[in-house]
Amino acid sequence: MPATSREWHLVARPHGVPALADFALREIEVPEPGPGQILVRNLYLSVDPYMRGRMNDVKSYVPPFQLDRPMDGGAVGRVVASNAEGIAVGDHVLHGLGWREYALVGAAHAVKIDPAPAPLSTYLGVLGMPGLTAYAGLLRVAEFAEGDTVFVSGAAGAVGSQVGQIAKLKGAARVIGSAGSDEKVKLLVEEYGFDAAFNYKSGPVAEQLGQAAPDGIDVYFDNVGGDHLEAAISALNLHGRAALCGMIAQYNATEPPPGPRNLALAIGKRLTLRGFLVSDHHDLRPQFIEEVGGWIREGRLRYYETFVEGIENNVDAFLGMLRGDNIGKMVVTLPE
Numbered sequence: 001m002p003a004t005s006r007e008w009h010l011v012a013r014p015h016g017v018p019a020l021a022d023f024a025l026r027e028i029e030v031p032e033p034g035p036g037q038i039l040v041r042n043l044y045l046s047v048d049p050y051m052r053g054r055m056n057d058v059k060s061y062v063p064p065f066q067l068d069r070p071m072d073g074g075a076v077g078r079v080v081a082s083n084a085e086g087i088a089v090g091d092h093v094l095h096g097l098g099w100r101e102y103a104l105v106g107a108a109h110a111v112k113i114d115p116a117p118a119p120l121s122t123y124l125g126v127l128g129m130p131g132l133t134a135y136a137g138l139l140r141v142a143e144f145a146e147g148d149t150v151f152v153s154g155a156a157g158a159v160g161s162q163v164g165q166i167a168k169l170k171g172a173a174r175v176i177g178s179a180g181s182d183e184k185v186k187l188l189v190e191e192y193g194f195d196a197a198f199n200y201k202s203g204p205v206a207e208q209l210g211q212a213a214p215d216g217i218d219v220y221f222d223n224v225g226g227d228h229l230e231a232a233i234s235a236l237n238l239h240g241r242a243a244l245c246g247m248i249a250q251y252n253a254t255e256p257p258p259g260p261r262n263l264a265l266a267i268g269k270r271l272t273l274r275g276f277l278v279s280d281h282h283d284l285r286p287q288f289i290e291e292v293g294g295w296i297r298e299g300r301l302r303y304y305e306t307f308v309e310g311i312e313n314n315v316d317a318f319l320g321m322l323r324g325d326n327i328g329k330m331v332v333t334l335p336e
């Protein structure tokens with residue numbers, strides 16, 4: 001076992017798009033596990049959009065990262081030392097202490113995972129938090145019903161690609177997605193089976209959505225906010241529902257963004273616009289694992305992962321994900 005481990009610290013609060021200088025990779029001594037603790041060699045680290053919010057010193061649903069302290073986030077690793085009942089050396093676990101090579105984890109905060117049915121990295125993506133977000137957000141929050149026309153933004157990402165496919169599998173009349181490149185748009189239609197897709201950088205979202213959904217939409221799954229939300233409010237049919245999952249278009253904003261200018265339409269159309277957090281829907285997890293796991297095994301639900309190698313590239317992977325470099329889930333891989 002090496003004597004030292006590297007971990008990322010936030011050293012300055014970003015203003016706008018984060019810069020490499022806002023982060024520092026620091027070396028610490030590898031600690032020994034105390035009673036009830038395990039030492040984990042991290043193998044896969046998650047980078048997620050919500051982490052951008054944690055870099056700001058504001059009150060939110062998760063506390064901000066502290067300056068000059070290790071950052072954290074979803075991670076999967078192998079147990080290399082254990083002082084906890086029920087978890088043995090060699091077990092694989094999912095836990096919340098990413099952004100580092102070795103993690104000292106309280107056993108109560110680690111979940112044993114099985115590498116046999118699915119690759120370990122999928123516990124951070126299609127079978128993990130983003131997957132459950134898609135499942136709960138579409139089926140419970142947006143109250144999806146067979147025959148609905150569904151629009152999802154951020155459609156080639158971890159959450160969005162799953163939303164569109166679940167809608168198709170559950171009998172949507174039509175599924176439309178938007179993404180930030182022609183390559184992603186092609187993927188949505190040809191690989192994921194969306195009925196229509198458009199590149200939001202190629203023209204106004206409202207116009208492109210109007211062409212893709214001439215009869216309007218019943219459900220909007222919002223990953224982006226801004227002009228996407230405004231276009232969706234205009235396109236939603238009577239009693240339409242929007243699940244407000246994320247608004248990544250404004251995560252790096254330095255000024256408060258304008259609200260949708262057409263919100264008054266929600267009254268006459270009796271729209272439901274409902275925000276949600278995946279953490280409120282963990283009761284759906286067993287059902288989600290069974291149903292989505294089954295679709296993956298049967299080859300009916302596809303997923304992509306974009307891997308970036310090495311702890312030294314953790315920040316690059318995060319910034320790349322915010323820029324749209326990823327197809328599907330962005331994951332950092334560390335050597336065994």
Ligand code: NAP
Pocket residue numbers: 048049050129130133154155156157158159160178179180181184223224244245246247248249250276277278279321322323324325326328329330
């Ligand atoms: P992701 O979609 O895999 O990656 C982020 C994607 O956002 C990028 O690939 C990029 O794709 C897109 N993007 C970046 N800037 C954009 C902009 N200005 N306009 C439009 N698209 C932009 O990330 P994810 O993990 O699946 O998360 C998707 C959304 O769900 C995020 O908003 C996140 O905050 C939210 N989320 C919410 C919950 C919850 O509990 N509510 C849980 C998980 C995630 P393009 O190339 O298409 O631009």
